[in-house]
Amino acid sequence: MSGRITVDEARTLWNDASDEELQRLAQEVRHRWHEPNHATYMVMRIINYTNVCVAQCDYCAFYVLPNQEGGYVLSRKDVFAKIDDLLEVGGDLVAFNGGFNPKLPLDFYCDLFAAVRARYGDRVEFYALTIAEFIYLADRANLTHAEAAVRLRDAGVHWITGGGSEILTEDFRKRHAKFKYTVREYFEAQRAIVEAGLKTTATMVIGFDETLDERLEHLRRTRDFQDECIAENLHGLFSFLCWTYKPYGTEFAGVEISPREYWRHIALSRIFLDNVKHVRTSVLTQNAEAFRALDYGADDFDLPIEDEVTQKAGATIELDLEGLLAVPRKLGYTVEYRRAERPAALTI
Numbered sequence: 001m002s003g004r005i006t007v008d009e010a011r012t013l014w015n016d017a018s019d020e021e022l023q024r025l026a027q028e029v030r031h032r033w034h035e036p037n038h039a040t041y042m043v044m045r046i047i048n049y050t051n052v053c054v055a056q057c058d059y060c061a062f063y064v065l066p067n068q069e070g071g072y073v074l075s076r077k078d079v080f081a082k083i084d085d086l087l088e089v090g091g092d093l094v095a096f097n098g099g100f101n102p103k104l105p106l107d108f109y110c111d112l113f114a115a116v117r118a119r120y121g122d123r124v125e126f127y128a129l130t131i132a133e134f135i136y137l138a139d140r141a142n143l144t145h146a147e148a149a150v151r152l153r154d155a156g157v158h159w160i161t162g163g164g165s166e167i168l169t170e171d172f173r174k175r176h177a178k179f180k181y182t183v184r185e186y187f188e189a190q191r192a193i194v195e196a197g198l199k200t201t202a203t204m205v206i207g208f209d210e211t212l213d214e215r216l217e218h219l220r221r222t223r224d225f226q227d228e229c230i231a232e233n234l235h236g237l238f239s240f241l242c243w244t245y246k247p248y249g250t251e252f253a254g255v256e257i258s259p260r261e262y263w264r265h266i267a268l269s270r271i272f273l274d275n276v277k278h279v280r281t282s283v284l285t286q287n288a289e290a291f292r293a294l295d296y297g298a299d300d301f302d303l304p305i306e307d308e309v310t311q312k313a314g315a316t317i318e319l320d321l322e323g324l325l326a327v328p329r330k331l332g333y334t335v336e337y338r339r340a341e342r343p344a345a346l347t348i
C-alpha cells in the first residue's frame with residue numbers, strides 16, 4: 001500500500017476486503033511505528049467521582065439525575081483509597097471520569113487534581129477529565145476553553161483525553177446526546193487543550209446505530225485534526241482508542257457487535273489513521289477477545305481494574321492480570337509495561 005487512503009477507499013476496504021487483507025494492510029502501517037510482535041500495556045483504574053449527570057445520553061446506564069436516589073460524589077478519602085489499591089496491584093494510571101454534576105464547579109476538580117498530584121507526585125499519572133466534561137465545566141465557569149485548560153494545567157494536570165466522543169458527527173450527537181456538545185465544540189476544545197501544552201488522545205465507540213459513513217466521518221475528522229497539529233508543531237493525539245457500546249440497562253438498548261466486527265474496525269482505523277502512533281485495543285469491553293486486535297494493527301492496551309460506567313452497561317472486569325497477559329503471549333507477542341508519558345514542557 002503506498003500513501004494514505006481516502007474515505008472512499010476506506011469504504012471499499014470495509015465492504016470488500018477479507019479479514020486477511022485488512023490484517024496485512026494494518027500490519028504494514030503498524031510496522032512504520034512499532035516492532036512486529038511487540039505490544040505495550042498499562043494497568044489502570046477509572047475513578048468515577050460522581051454519577052450525577054444532566055447530559056442524559058440515551059446509551060448510558062451509569063448516570064442519575066440531580067436529586068434522584070443513588071447519586072454520589074466520592075470523597076477525597078475514597079479517591080485516595082482507590083489510587084492506593086491501584087498502586088498495590090502494580091498500576092500507575094488513573095482516569096477520572098464522571099457525570100456533568102451541576103453542584104461540582106471547575107474549582108472542585110482543580111483542587112482534587114492538585115491534591116492527587118501533591119500526594120502521589122510522579123508515582124501516578126492521571127487523565128484528568130474527558131473533553132466532554134471539560135467543555136461542560138468550562139461553560140459553567142464562563143471560561144473560554146483556553147482559559148479552562150490553563151486553570152487545569154496550573155493545578156497539575158497533564159492529560160485531558162478525548163473520551164466521551166463516541167461518534168463524532170453532528171447527526172449522531174443529536175440522536176443520542178443532544179445535551180453534550182457539538183462536534184465543532186469538541187474539536188475547538190481539543191485544540192485549546194493542545195495549545196495549552198496538555199496531552200490528549202482520540203477515542204471512538206462503535207456498535208450503536210451509526211452508519212459506515214458516520215464511522216468514516218469520525219476517522220476523517222480525527223486524521224484531519226492530527227494533520228493540523230503536526231503542521232503547527234503541537235503535541236497532537238498521542239493515541240486512538242476504540243471500544244464497543246455495551247447496551248445493558250440503557251435507554252437506547254440494542255445488541256453488541258461481534259468481536260470480528262471490532263477487529264476489522266481496528267484494522268480500518270490503523271490503516272486510515274496513518275498519522276497517529278498508537279492504536280489501542282479495549283480489554284475493558286472486549287475482554288480476552290481484545291488481544292486478537294493486535295493482529296489487526298493495534299499495538300497497545302490497558303488492563304483496567306475498575307470502570308463503573310461500562311460495568312453498569314454490562315462490561316465485566318478480569319482481575320487476573322497475569323492470566324490476561326498470557327493471551328497476547330500465546331498469540332506470539334511480547335508485552336511490555338508502558339508508563340504514561342508527560343508533556344516535556346510540564347515535567348516536574
Ligand code: SF4
Nearest residue numbers: 053055056057060099
Ligand atoms: S455518558 Fe457521561 S455525559 Fe452521558 S449521561 Fe452518561 S455520565 Fe452523563
